[in-house]
Amino acid sequence: PVKSIDSKDTIFFQTFKIKANSSENYAQLKINTLFPDKKNYIIALCNTQHKIIYSKYITLPITASNKQTIEFNNVIPDTYILKLIQDNNQNKKWDTHQNLLHPSKKYFAEKIFIYPKNIKLINNWDVILDWNDVR
Secondary structure, three states, rough: EEEEOOOOOEEEEOOOOOOOHHHHOOOOEEEEEEOOOOOOEEEEOOOOOOEEEEEEEEEOOOOOOEEEEEEEEEEEEEEEEEEEOOOOOOOOOOOOOOHHHHOOOOOOOOOOOOOOOOOOOOOEEEEEEEEEOOO
16 A cells, blocks of 8 residues: 555555557468459458458459459468458348348349368468469
8 A cells, every 4th residue: 555645545556467469469361362343342251160250341443453452460360261252232241042031122142252272370470362263
């Protein structure tokens, strides 16, 4: 306890040590890809159970090049599956086959492309991936 100079009250201080994760505990992924069409896409890093862990929304206007670089920074090291989802209705989410069960909506599952290999990201590593044959 530390005594206050102005009064007879006692002030108690408690110290907390907070350990922040440093950038060395994460991986960086840069993907150079050639998008198949001028559309909107969701590029997703999924775990091995196909759950989306990280994602980015990509809009390709008519004037843009189909060749783009997408970066994922500060990614938790793990093994990932890379998916590219065509967002045809521009709602920024993947509309799955479940929408086919509602014929009144007339939605179809959006096209999805999967990178042929799993991606192993290791802490403090920068990985550059070229995916030019998206199909």
